[in-house]
Amino acid sequence: MAKSNYAEIAANGLWKNNPVLVQVLGLCPTLAVTASIVNALGLSIATTIILVISNVIISLIRKYISEEIRIPVFIIVIASFVSAVALLIKAYVPALDASLGIFIPLIVTNCVILGRAEAFAFKNSPVASAIDGLATGLGFLVVLCVLGAVRELLGSGTLMAGMDQLLGSWASCLKITVISDYKGFLLAILPPGAFIGLGILLAMKNIFDQKTAK
Amino acid sequence: MFEKMLKSSIMLMLYAVAGTGIVAGTYIATKDKIADNEKKALLKTIGKIIDGDMYNNDISTDFYKVKDAEGLGTDSEVTIYRARKDKSDVAAVIKTEAPGGYGGAIKVLIGINIDGTISGVRVLSHNETPGLGTFIEENKSYKPNTIWIKSFDGKSLKNPTPDKWAVKKDNKEAPFDQFSGATITPRAVVKSVKNTLLYFTKNKSKIFSTPSDKTNNAEAK
Numbered sequence: 001m002a003k004s005n006y007a008e009i010a011a012n013g014l015w016k017n018n019p020v021l022v023q024v025l026g027l028c029p030t031l032a033v034t035a036s037i038v039n040a041l042g043l044s045i046a047t048t049i050i051l052v053i054s055n056v057i058i059s060l061i062r063k064y065i066s067e068e069i070r071i072p073v074f075i076i077v078i079a080s081f082v083s084a085v086a087l088l089i090k091a092y093v094p095a096l097d098a099s100l101g102i103f104i105p106l107i108v109t110n111c112v113i114l115g116r117a118e119a120f121a122f123k124n125s126p127v128a129s130a131i132d133g134l135a136t137g138l139g140f141l142v143v144l145c146v147l148g149a150v151r152e153l154l155g156s157g158t159l160m161a162g163m164d165q166l167l168g169s170w171a172s173c174l175k176i177t178v179i180s181d182y183k184g185f186l187l188a189i190l191p192p193g194a195f196i197g198l199g200i201l202l203a204m205k206n207i208f209d210q211k212t213a214k
Numbered sequence: 215m216f217e218k219m220l221k222s223s224i225m226l227m228l229y230a231v232a233g234t235g236i237v238a239g240t241y242i243a244t245k246d247k248i249a250d251n252e253k254k255a256l257l258k259t260i261g262k263i264i265d266g267d268m269y270n271n272d273i274s275t276d277f278y279k280v281k282d283a284e285g286l287g288t289d290s291e292v293t294i295y296r297a298r299k300d301k302s303d304v305a306a307v308i309k310t311e312a313p314g315g316y317g318g319a320i321k322v323l324i325g326i327n328i329d330g331t332i333s334g335v336r337v338l339s340h341n342e343t344p345g346l347g348t349f350i351e352e353n354k355s356y357k358p359n360t361i362w363i364k365s366f367d368g369k370s371l372k373n374p375t376p377d378k379w380a381v382k383k384d385n386k387e388a389p390f391d392q393f394s395g396a397t398i399t400p401r402a403v404v405k406s407v408k409n410t411l412l413y414f415t416k417n418k419s420k421i422f423s424t425p426s427d428k429t430n431n432a433e434a435k
Contacts, residue, residue: 080233
């Protein structure tokens with residue numbers, strides 16, 4: 001496959017066919033963990049790792065999966081690796097496990113991963129699948145972090161608070177208090193804030209696409 | 215047709231075995247580390263409410279569990295850790311649940327010195343409304359320089375007397391504040407701490423003499 005093709009795969013995952021903004025997939029984690037940047041980042045990194053692993057594995061074994069049983073096989077591959085990654089997070093990043101709790105095992109049900117397995121990895125080479133997984137994962141990551149930043153800023157007046165949970169104690173200095181002595185805007189942290197924020201992001205993406213299409 | 219079905223089933227089974235193998239392998243490789251992390255997290259929380267110099271036993275294995283204990287006010291399993299120094303009893307750390315929070319039960323860890331004073335209380339997990347009930351956490355302050363959960367420090371059933379163990383909204387002479395917009399949450403925690411203190415006073419000798427849960431120790435390792 002030519003280099004330009006890889007670039008196109010990357011562009012698709014990141015922007016043109018962004019999993020959240022265009023495919024509108026994986027909304028459960030998108031809405032649930034974006035109350036702060038650190039949670040959004042933690043979950044999307046874990047999701048990206050799973051996406052790459054599952055895409056590569058499924059692409060490698062695609063010739064040994066018959067058409068009829070492909071969906072259960074995808075689920076087995078995804079579920080096994082999510083469980084393994086969840087255990088690894090519990091063992092090596094316990095603080096992240098404490099803050100993301102049940103959302104990590106729930107990556108299994110993130111339809112972005114099954115979607116990429118079915119739509120891409122099952123039909124393409126391992127390298128292309130890896131790039132697709134990475135690009136889709138990063139596209140997911142960027143949207144979650146933007147949503148997380150907006151909600152954290154409006155909801156608690158800070159940015160990147162609690163980053164030490166993810167990156168170790170040095171990272172607590174990354175916290176930016178944008179508005180000191182902020183009383184907090186509850187709606188932004190609660191689930192409705194996630195829906196409203198995501199709606200605005202979707203609208204902005206559509207406006208941008210229409211403007212550039214002209 | 216039949217042959218194809220059989221082939222698919224066998225393939226699916228092989229994938230399932232391989233997948234289970236991966237999870238089992240990771241579990242075996244990480245289980246010591248995870249148990250160690252859980253122990254460290256527990257010791258860290260206990261360390262916040264009981265000074266490490268006060269005891270020298272292995273508090274993470276010196277515990278027992280009770281269920282449906284009378285007077286504790288919860289039907290969930292309660293874990294009681296014992297802090298001892300050179301065989302003499304120093305304090306008990308009780309992991310219990312405060313029912314009746316706004317978002318379900320609130321898990322709390324309550325440290326009680328042998329003389330019946332509270333050495334500290336910490337909330338382990340809860341599901342309260344962010345920005346309202348969450349002021350029961352130790353890193354959030356509901357008014358400048360005041361951590362609500364620390365208002366229990368040094369309190370006992372003599373100070374205040376049991377009838378004054380309440381939030382100010384329910385009893386003007388009570389020492390515990392409620393938060394604006396959230397009274398249910400602090401009320402539930404105050405009640406649970408009070409019940410635990412009453413239970414501790416009543417069952418003190420039993421708390422320190424009950425042998426440790428051997429089976430659970432083996433599991434924890």
